[in-house]
Amino acid sequence: MQAVQFTEHGDVDVIEYGEFPDPEVGREDVLVDVKAGALNHLDVWTRRGLPGVDLEMPHVPGSDAAGVVQEVGEDVTRFEPGDHVAVLAGVSGGDDEFSRKGDPTLAPDFHIIGEHVPGVHSELAAVPEDNLAPVPDGVDWETAAAAPLVxxxxxxxxxxxxxxxxxxxxxxxxxxxxxxxxxxxxxxxxxxxxxxxxxxxxxxxxxxxxxxxxxxxxxxxxxxxxxxxxxxxxxxxxxxxxxxxxxxxxxxxxxxxxxxxxxxxxxxxxxxxxxxxxxxxxxxxxxxSTMATPGQAEEVLELVWDGTFEPRIRETLPMSEAARAHELLENREGFGKVVVVPDSER
Incomplete structure (x- = not known):
């Protein structure tokens, strides 16, 4: 597959778009055919290098994306191939008291897709089932990708x-x-x-x-x-x-x-x-405050899907122009979100 990636921290010139191994799908994972991704300032900080965050290189950035379910792991129960989904980037893999309360943001092992683990600015992404929200068929991919994290x-x-x-x-x-x-x-x-x-x-x-x-x-x-x-x-x-x-x-x-x-x-x-x-x-x-619980996220996303809230899109670019997308955020150009789309989808 093709993916946005970097092999070292630095300025936008470290960003590349090219071949990357297809993700492995675990028992609780969903393989998503990514139709659009969106940037956050988190992507800029991760690319520059965050203190205490030791990434495996090369790293695929991106915490926001939406697409179509292509394959599901054998323990997945909420989704099936053909479903439309959006990524919820906060992950807790532990069985601690905070996870049991349904608030992974308070868990000791809380981490973020795209920051601590590989992200989703790629043609394919394997995402834990619990980190996906259903998207109604009528919602366009740019909206579905741009809304979740913010x-x-x-x-x-x-x-x-x-x-x-x-x-x-x-x-x-x-x-x-x-x-x-x-x-x-x-x-x-x-x-x-x-x-x-x-x-x-x-x-x-x-x-x-x-x-x-x-x-x-x-x-x-x-x-x-x-x-x-x-x-x-x-x-x-x-x-x-x-x-x-x-x-x-x-x-x-x-x-x-x-x-x-x-x-x-x-x-x-x-x-x-x-x-x-x-x-x-x-x-x-x-x-x-950090991100949200899955329930809180899906609650507000319902108000995005029905048009109550609107994620404004300042620009949509191919993933091969991810460096320019990062510049838009760093230079505070425009209003709203920057979206990137796999070159194969344009």
Missing amino acids: FQTAWRMLRDRGDLKAGEKVLVLGASGGVGHAAVQIAAHAGAEVFATASSDQKLSYAEELGADHTIDYSEEDFASEVRDLTDGRGVDMVVDHVGADTWQDSLGSLAKGGRLVTCGATTGGRPETDINRIFWNQLSVIG
Whole structure:
């Protein structure tokens, strides 16, 4: 088969597209004929090299994909050849208390397809049965590939970890990115008043189309000061921050007393300066969140499949142009998700 791959960490020039051994199908695996994949910032970090993550090389990246079931392992019960499926990237292979509670993200052996183990940006992918969600026949492949990781992440952040309620004020940072544009839609759907940041008029206009009530160009304005002005000095009830070091202090400064900052990532660095005095004096909560349980993921995906939520696609490229796809994310070009399609499907 053909696959996106790299044999060493580095810049985009380490990415190749070429022959790779077909995957072996285990007893609990499903062999997927991949029709489309999608990128996340996780793919960029994995390619550059993550501390503590020792990959077997060559490595196939990719945590998002969708396609048709081609073959199933002998213990698989949920799928059969011909089914349409999408990948849910979080994996727990252990039989610990967290797995039994149905929350693999809390398991000691939790890992992510494409980050810790081979990914799915290839013509074929062998994926554990538990890491697939059914996709209705009418859903196009780009939507099915682009939705899972970002929508499940944003859904868990806002609804389950952040306990978002109707009428609350929510600030979403980086609203033009994958998690950000999903979070804007989920917050608006929940009945929140949504504040969104982005770096251009076009991106802010897209955020408004998806449900943002107020938009802030963070490249031109101090977003914490602007939030204070827009809320008559009160601040917001929740900040959704996946940016990290560059925004951390202003995220805390945007919160009302008793507010909560929910984070799922640190694109600009994971060791920010922090204002402890502000945290305890204003009784703020800092809440971490990673992806979602299978049940949470399938719950939000049902709202994607029925059209309630829309994964915006900024560009679709052949997998042979995966280096360009990585550049789009690194350079923050466009709004929404970048999709890659096997060259054989174009």
